[in-house]
Amino acid sequence: MDAAVLYSGGKDSTMALYKAMEHDNVRYLVSMVSDNPYSYMFHVPNIKWTRLSSKAIGIPLIEGVTSGIKEEELGDLKKLLKVLVERGVEVLYSGAIASDYQRSRIDKLCREVGLVSKTPLWHANPWEYMMEILNLGFKVIVTAVAAEGLDSSWLGREIDYKMLTELKDLNERYGVHLAFEGGEAETFVLDGPIFKKRIEILEFEKKWFNDSGILEIKDAILVDKG
Numbered sequence: 001m002d003a004a005v006l007y008s009g010g011k012d013s014t015m016a017l018y019k020a021m022e023h024d025n026v027r028y029l030v031s032m033v034s035d036n037p038y039s040y041m042f043h044v045p046n047i048k049w050t051r052l053s054s055k056a057i058g059i060p061l062i063e064g065v066t067s068g069i070k071e072e073e074l075g076d077l078k079k080l081l082k083v084l085v086e087r088g089v090e091v092l093y094s095g096a097i098a099s100d101y102q103r104s105r106i107d108k109l110c111r112e113v114g115l116v117s118k119t120p121l122w123h124a125n126p127w128e129y130m131m132e133i134l135n136l137g138f139k140v141i142v143t144a145v146a147a148e149g150l151d152s153s154w155l156g157r158e159i160d161y162k163m164l165t166e167l168k169d170l171n172e173r174y175g176v177h178l179a180f181e182g183g184e185a186e187t188f189v190l191d192g193p194i195f196k197k198r199i200e201i202l203e204f205e206k207k208w209f210n211d212s213g214i215l216e217i218k219d220a221i222l223v224d225k226g
Contacts, residue, residue: 001024001025001091002024002025003020004026006030007029009046010140010143010187011189013094014192014194015095016095016119017059018136018192018193020091020093020120024093026059028059029060030063031050031064032063032080033048045215046188049217050063052199055222062080090115091117092110092116095119095121097121098177098181106119127168129179137191139198140190141157141159142154142155142159142215143155143187144186145185146183146184146211147177147185148174148211149170149176150170155206155213155214156204188217197222199220199222201217201219202218202219202221
């Protein structure tokens with residue numbers, strides 16, 4: 001079936017894309033660019049760099065814009081989903097793991113416009129899921145943190161086996177989700193088995209706000225994979 005994937009550039013949407021490509025013909029990546037940094041529905045940090053991700057992966061990107069106002073932003077997404085249907089897309093994949101808020105709304109919008117909604121990561125075991133990301137060879141960095149135990153030193157770190165061990169400790173001490181569910185951290189994928197080229201960050205800026213922070217990508221390029 002012809003499919004599209006809601007895509008933010010982060011690990012969850014990238015893994016949803018990976019699994020979608022195993023089963024369907026993925027024709028488009030779909031990103032919503034929100035004016036609201038605290039959007040309930042959409043990933044915000046570095047969302048505009050999905051344009052580079054699209055080129056790295058080799059699948060066209062369709063962008064929508066939204067003011068990011070709670071619930072109203074769903075109408076903006078619905079307009080984009082209607083465009084997908086007009087172009088023959090039948091299935092929409094998303095990277096929801098445990099957020100009923102996100103999944104229920106995406107499912108509802110898909111029903112209204114005539115798309116099949118698929119969430120291949122739903123209720124995945126967090127530890128096994130993070131291990132799968134590493135074992136498959138995805139290169140993922142942390143681009144935002146907003147949870148007790150995650151300080152500015154986490155910004156820009158690559159997810160590796162050492163980090164997972166640290167996360168396990170933070171999970172036991174503070175309840176940090178092993179897969180950063182619930183906005184505790186955001187990520188950006190630089191490379192992986194579905195990437196035709198890898199992304200190299202040339203310039204970035206770390207911004208810290210008392211108990212949370214973001215790594216803003218200022219400049220990045222595509223590099224041939226050796």
